[in-house]
Amino acid sequence: RIVYVNGDYLPEEDAKVSVFDRGFLFADGVYEVTSVLGGKLIDFDGHAKRLARSLGELDLAAPVTTDELLAIHRNLVERNDVTDGMVYLQVTRGAAPDRDFAFPDPDEVRSSLILFTQSKPGLADSPAAKTGIRVISIEDIRWGRRDIKTVQLLYPSMGKMMAKKAGKDDAWMVEDGMVTEGTSNNAYIVKDGVIVTRNLGTEILHGITRAAVLRFAREAQMRVEERPFTIEEAKDADEAFITSASAFVTPVVEIDGTPVGSGTPGPVAERLREIYLEESR
Ligand code: PDD
Structure with a gap:
């Protein structure tokens, strides 16, 4: 190389x-x-x-x-x-x-x-896109400027290892009862057709994929709410998913052992993934 x-x-x-x-x-x-x-x-x-x-x-x-x-x-x-x-x-x-x-x-x-x-x-047809991923929740103990993409990635690495040890794929981090983001991706839920994801601030990285996906969602007349949500709300959602430059849009089918919705990838995540891949290629 x-x-x-x-x-x-x-x-x-x-x-x-x-x-x-x-x-x-x-x-x-x-x-x-x-x-x-x-x-x-x-x-x-x-x-x-x-x-x-x-x-x-x-x-x-x-x-x-x-x-x-x-x-x-x-x-x-x-x-x-x-x-x-x-x-x-x-x-x-x-x-x-x-x-x-x-x-x-x-x-x-x-x-x-x-x-x-x-x-x-075959990056765009990863198995995770079809099966969805399973996440655990962990406390978010990172520093307070997560909007800066620094190379301090020890805690996210540890979070990934905690998930692996638990037989899962990734971890969602929670601060003051509210989900911030995944170890290396932004986190979303869908309830009654509304896409919910944490609002921008110093608490999360301002995902480039997030910006594109929210734009496409709004263009497709989907409803979007940018606000914090709890893990309980996520477990009770119809769908959940993550976005990042490497995962694009990937469904989340389980949180802390609880299936999300039907426990299989949901239609909103699947549609957004399709739109994202089509529009950005
Ligand atoms: N991670 N949040 C965190 C903490 C991240 O590390 C990332 C990206 C994202 C998503 O941002 P974007 O859509 O711009 O990729 C959100 C990269 C992919 C990584 O560390 O490998």
Whole structure:
């Protein structure tokens, strides 16, 4: 695989980052995941905009322009022959000469940019889309700026492991009795035809797939409510689903052992998945 590191395209085994990189030492960095379907990048502009926002919120300098970023994405997809899969991008504050909590002077230490691809043949017809996934609920103990897409992913990883240990697929996180989001996706329920998902704020990541799916839902005259909901409300819903760049729209058929609705993927999730895939390809 060819990867991108700070201006160079290199075989993965030759790519290097410093042991002093602040991404590595302080999780001082942000990332984006953009899906590739049929060789085409899905929603690149949305991901580029969110990246700019994440960088701004952390006073991190953009290492390249958006046009350059697009060229790098395209280059990697082509060089690695990615038909279906994803491009991972990470910007960190770079390698300061000493381990110091204070940010280094941006004129002296340049931010670092790396990208790589991952091929996932048949990404759009994953088995989970047909069967739906089963989730557990866990307490959301992440930091309070989940709207910034930082590389601090330890708790979401632990959540995923808690789900796996319980024989399930993923975890929905709950704060003050209200569902925030999945470990790496946004969470939705459907009740009496109304799609409900948490409103935007610092409590959740502003999903790029979320924005697209809500737009398509409204265009299709479906009713949408952006507000917090409880796990009890979710268990009692007609349907539940998640969205993310890698899962697109994936039905949730069970929460904490309780089947949601019929316990099989629901029509709203299936329709939104179809619309999303058709419109974004
Ligand atoms: N995760 N919420 C969280 C906590 C996420 O990590 C993600 C994305 C989303 C969905 O955002 P989007 O629709 O822009 O992908 C919501 C990516 C896919 C990941 O970490 O792999």
